[in-house]
């Protein structure tokens with residue numbers, strides 16, 4: 001599969017078959033993650049592959065209450081989402097079946113190696129994650145190429161204490177994401193819903209049209 005096709009069809013896969021994923025394939029997608037760039041090449045990212053059913057259930061038990069709180073806030077209007085009911089249904093299905101997804105990959109990062117270059121600016125800090133998520137995207141693109149589905153989840157960061165205890169993750173590591181991995185139950189989309197290039201890319205001055213971006217589509 002061409003890398004552009006993989007990028008264009010790499011969706012959040014929220015329905016999985018129960019079929020197992022081989023050790024060789026898990027190693028293959030983790031190897032793809034390993035090639036990602038990190039600041040100063042300090043490679044702060046490590047992974048815990050969780051296959052054990054009881055541990056996946058325990059991770060589910062951390063995820064479910066966090067998701068339930070979020071969905072209640074959407075339902076009450078406390079958080080304005082604009083999400084369609086089918087989207088929320090998919091995310092809810094995913095949460096309720098989290099334990100059944102054959103592989104959970106917990107992405108860890110040595111937080112002392114993450115530089116918050118922008119910490120002094122009066123806005124949300126962005127740079128620490130920049131040495132983590134390129135690896136996550138590599139992993140997910142590799143999985144897509146193999147026909148495997150993934151979802152990058154960050155909600156579980158809120159349960160970091162429990163996840164670290166469950167998996168014996170050392171103190172000096174933070175949890176940055178949990179990626180679910182398995183064989184998709186539904187076909188991949190032909191194309192994702194994303195903003196057109198003309199809306200997000202500019203030439204020489206912010207807001208100025210990039211002619212090669214073409215018309216909005």
Ligand SMILES: Cc1cc2nc3c(=O)[nH]c(=O)nc-3n(C[C@H](O)[C@H](O)[C@H](O)COP(=O)(O)O)c2cc1C
Nearest residue numbers: 010011012013091094151152153154155156192193
């Ligand atoms: C930083 C980040 C965090 C996310 N966290 C969650 C999550 O905790 N739970 C979840 O179900 N999906 C999560 N997602 C998946 C997004 O909801 C999904 O990528 C987005 O809606 C686009 O979906 P699509 O690729 O299928 O169009 C996350 C995605 C990103 C990039």
